[in-house]
Amino acid sequence: MSISTSPAPSADLIPSLPNDISLNILARIPRCHHRTLSLVSKAFRSILTSPIFFTTRSLLHTTQHFLYLSLRFPTSPSIHHFYTLRQGPISPKHSLALVPPPPPPPRIGSAFVSLGPHLFVLGGSFNDVSSPHVWTLDCRFHTWEPLPNMRVAREFAAAAAIGNKIYVVGGCVVDTWARSKNWAEVFDTVTEVWDSVPSPVDVKEKWMHASAVIGGKIYAMADRGGVKYEPESGEWDCVESELDMGWRGRGCVIDGVLYCYDYLGNIRGFDVNEGVWKVLRGVEKGLPRFLCGATMVNLGGKLLVVWEGKGGGGGGKEMEIWCAMIETEKGRDDGELWGKIQWVDVVLNVPNGSSIVHCSTVMF
Known part of the structure; x- marks a missing residue:
């Protein structure tokens, strides 16, 4: 070639x-x-x-998938500290490398979306004032660029990417005509233009906490009653009750199965075709009983779980960030979900009281 x-x-x-x-x-x-x-x-x-x-x-x-992680430290709770997961060519040791932060001011409650080699940070609030600003990190060169503002200022919105478009839902009070009309928006990354997405009145009072794309539809978890949206038809609907009751956010989709971590200390998967939750088996002995702050991402078809561990030194002033790579599969006969842990490692020591904000996968 x-x-x-x-x-x-x-x-x-x-x-x-x-x-x-x-x-x-x-x-x-x-x-x-x-x-x-x-x-x-x-x-x-x-x-x-x-x-x-x-x-x-x-x-x-020959592009590859890479993890980008956002952390918050207790000394600067409104500042996002971005890291990327790296591994040496010989050593099996994994570690997180710091990348440049987004330009100020710092914000709380931003939404994150990855598309190709870019990570998008949308909205958030500073001094309790929501923002419509959008920044993108080009992960190939670790440079930040501003993009056109959303039509509505948002914090704690749900966002997802399908094709070359980014959809953002909720995160605003619909107390004006403009906020009601633009409660849901779509950004075309080619033309760099925002457009409103028509949405029914009954979904606009919901506050979104997480989102995922399954089968070409955007699923958004809300404070009460999640919703799903199909861009091709423009139709909105409620998510299945079984999914709504079991989805606790911070999940990812692999082969059509939505994985998340529940309060009982289990990694579970939901297959929308079957409509039931199933525990991911085969990983119980390789992981701690409870994974504090657990979040997960699809990293090249494999399940990467990130969580907050206990102190790793520093006179009790530090905690550990752990990662585990899991290969998942669905049993051919019984349909059960099985996982095989490929590696588990401490990837970073951070100050006590730190927290995982978000993790994303980019490809370049």
Whole structure:
């Protein structure tokens, strides 16, 4: 595959090879080796952080999934501290690396959405004043850019991405015509334009706490009675009662199954086709009995669970952030959900009283 129409590097990447072939070779190497590759030459270092390199990886289908985690520290509860999960090419040790924070002012109750290599942070409040502002983190270069404001200021809204569009629902009081009309909005990431999404009156009094995309529909968990929305038809409906009673937020979807963590210390999955919750079996011995602050994400088809552990040193002034990678499958005969833990590790020590705000998966 050649992308000769794109600008070529100014220096030879690999002597005796055309640069487009060299670029195709480098683009196939996993990201965990890129830090070592950047030490080879200035040309390597330059190409590994260039747009043409990421375009080549996308064309070759060699993109990978990466975890981005937002934490809140007790000394600065309104500031989001962003980290990404990394692993060395040889050492099995996993760790979180700090990435640049979003521009001020800090906000509480922002909504998060990932789409391709971008992480979007929508709304939130500062000094009890809701914001319509939207920022996006380009995870390839770790740079923040502002996007057009939402039509309505929001905090603690639900948000999800389908195709090239981002949907945001709730998080505002519908005490004006504008807030009522724009209680739900959609952002086209290509045209960068916000449009209102028509919604029935009876859903606009709900406050959303979590969201997920299942089968092309947006499911949003509310304070009382979750809702679902199908963008293709524009139809709103109530979520199944069984799902509504068991969904506790901070979940993710893998192969059409919504996974979340319940108050009894179980990871459970809900298959909308069957309409029942099932406990994820096979992981009981590999995980602690209770996972404080547990949240989870689909990381390349596998279930990555993140939770807050107890003190990990620092004279009792620190706590640990733990991660576990779990491969899930559905039993062919009994339909039960099974998990196989691939690794469990402490990835970061943080001050006591810290909390996990959100985790997302990006792909580049």
